[in-house]
Amino acid sequence: MKTPLYNSLRDYGNKVQYRMHMPGHKSLEELYKTTGFHKEMLNLDLTEIEGVDSLFHPRSSLLEAQEIAANLYGAKESIFLVNGASIGIMASIMAVVGEGEELIIPRNAHRSVFNALLLAGVKPIYIMPEIDFDTGVAMGINPLEIERALTENPKAKGVLIAHPNFYGFCSDIEAIAKIVHKYDKVLIVDEACGSHFKFHKELPISGIEVGADLIVHGTHKNLPALTQSGILHIYSNRVDEKKLKHYLMMLQSSSPSYILLASLEIALKIVEEKGIDLFNSLFENISLLKESFKKIKGVKCLDNNLIGKYSIAGYDFSKVVINFQQLNLRGYEVEAILRDRYGIQCELSDPANILITFTIADSREVFSKVLAAIEEIATEAEIINDKGCLTEGPWHLPQLVYTPKEAENKGWQEIDISHAKGRVSAETLSSFPPGMPIIRAGERVDERVLELLKAYRDVKNIKVIIE
Numbered sequence: 001m002k003t004p005l006y007n008s009l010r011d012y013g014n015k016v017q018y019r020m021h022m023p024g025h026k027s028l029e030e031l032y033k034t035t036g037f038h039k040e041m042l043n044l045d046l047t048e049i050e051g052v053d054s055l056f057h058p059r060s061s062l063l064e065a066q067e068i069a070a071n072l073y074g075a076k077e078s079i080f081l082v083n084g085a086s087i088g089i090m091a092s093i094m095a096v097v098g099e100g101e102e103l104i105i106p107r108n109a110h111r112s113v114f115n116a117l118l119l120a121g122v123k124p125i126y127i128m129p130e131i132d133f134d135t136g137v138a139m140g141i142n143p144l145e146i147e148r149a150l151t152e153n154p155k156a157k158g159v160l161i162a163h164p165n166f167y168g169f170c171s172d173i174e175a176i177a178k179i180v181h182k183y184d185k186v187l188i189v190d191e192a193c194g195s196h197f198k199f200h201k202e203l204p205i206s207g208i209e210v211g212a213d214l215i216v217h218g219t220h221k222n223l224p225a226l227t228q229s230g231i232l233h234i235y236s237n238r239v240d241e242k243k244l245k246h247y248l249m250m251l252q253s254s255s256p257s258y259i260l261l262a263s264l265e266i267a268l269k270i271v272e273e274k275g276i277d278l279f280n281s282l283f284e285n286i287s288l289l290k291e292s293f294k295k296i297k298g299v300k301c302l303d304n305n306l307i308g309k310y311s312i313a314g315y316d317f318s319k320v321v322i323n324f325q326q327l328n329l330r331g332y333e334v335e336a337i338l339r340d341r342y343g344i345q346c347e348l349s350d351p352a353n354i355l356i357t358f359t360i361a362d363s364r365e366v367f368s369k370v371l372a373a374i375e376e377i378a379t380e381a382e383i384i385n386d387k388g389c390l391t392e393g394p395w396h397l398p399q400l401v402y403t404p405k406e407a408e409n410k411g412w413q414e415i416d417i418s419h420a421k422g423r424v425s426a427e428t429l430s431s432f433p434p435g436m437p438i439i440r441a442g443e444r445v446d447e448r449v450l451e452l453l454k455a456y457r458d459v460k461n462i463k464v465i466i467e
């Protein structure tokens with residue numbers, strides 16, 4: 001029998017020597033060597049059975065492992081996840097907000113947030129992130145916007161915020177927590193990309209430190225745990241824990257992988273024991289790299305120099321966003337050149353930027369390879385000083401007619417976009433950057449939506465709800 005999937009994974013390893021993306025372990029055996037974990041995978045591949053405890057009713061070894069994690073992070077309780085941060089986010093939302101109730105969320109929230117709204121019949125109240133119109137990237141959320149949303153929607157059950165956003169930028173989570181709790185609402189922090197924040201003083205503060213109610217970590221992203229491992233931390237008494245655990249059980253596999261759970265424990269052991277040195281050296285290497293980038297003509301690092309602008313209060317130094325707008329190059333092109341010519345795969349690219357994720361698993365060699373590659377690419381490119389605006393601001397919030405669940409249950413038809421004005425969309429159309437929906441299912445198509453669709457998507461037809 002052919003094994004196309006297995007082959008593609010092995011080929012990937014041959015083609016890409018430098019993995020500048022998640023998972024955080026970057027296949028570095030060195031990190032695991034004191035435990036031997038990487039050599040025992042088949043032996044450890046168990047699920048809930050007598051002797052190894054139960055994910056949904058932990059009483060012994062798993063309970064103890066979770067208690068160790070809670071102590072490490074300073075949470076009241078920490079619950080391990082096997083279906084990624086997505087599942088922690090979905091269960092959190094479903095435990096806090098019910099059918100027909102409201103949740104305040106950023107317009108550019110992760111798709112797990114929208115999936116939970118759809119499943120639970122929740123009505124979203126959107127807040128807009130600020131956008132850096134030079135680079136096209138969606139940045140922070142102004143705490144005053146959250147306050148406005150809370151006063152205008154007093155029945156909202158809570159607020160969900162991503163911390164950091166996908167590019168590593170953080171809003172003022174401390175101010176946001178104070179505001180949300182002033183109104184006695186629940187704050188859910190999607191900290192999928194911030195499970196490492198706790199381990200270095202130069203990293204932003206975590207939602208746990210500011211007393212957020214629920215904080216979700218995707219530990220496979222920035223810590224050396226296996227893909228799909230995560231933690232849901234409970235910090236307060238504002239949430240019905242029974243409901244939360246009920247949804248976690250409903251949404252996750254009934255055969256949770258103990259390899260994932262154990263990898264999570266091992267990752268925490270590594271950072272608890274050696275994290276200071278590992279993160280110090282990561283910080284040093286990245287700082288040197290960024291200094292070197294400053295000397296390359298036409299290349300700009302989006303960095304903590306943005307703190308204080310666009311409602312940004314913190315930046316994750318391990319994410320390196322490089323902007324190529326002054327060169328005659330798109331981010332997509334740089335991503336392809338890095339992969340094809342240098343064996344370097346970055347986390348993502350957009351028209352203007354690439355995002356490289358460094359972790360404690362990256363050796364010095366990786367930094368010099370990345371620097372040499374970017375230097376060469378920039379030297380070959382032409383300086384054009386294109387400061388052109390990548391985002392057709394101002395962005396726009398269309399009228400919400402149906403909740404995501406109501407929209408899902410309606411019939412739809414596909415029509416020519418020229419006839420769409422005034423109709424309610426049955427689909428979601430986004431643009432990247434800024435990584436935000438132009439219209440979501442259940443919202444009314446208006447003049448501005450049509451303008452944005454024209455600028456970004458060249459949409460000929462659109463699915464609309466039959467009314």
Ligand SMILES: Cc1ncc(COP(=O)(O)O)c(C=O)c1O
Pocket residue numbers: 083084085086087089110112162164165166190192193218228230
């Ligand atoms: C901000 C944010 N939240 C949630 C998630 C979902 O995390 P996971 O892939 O672990 O389910 C991601 C994934 O990239 C993310 O970037």
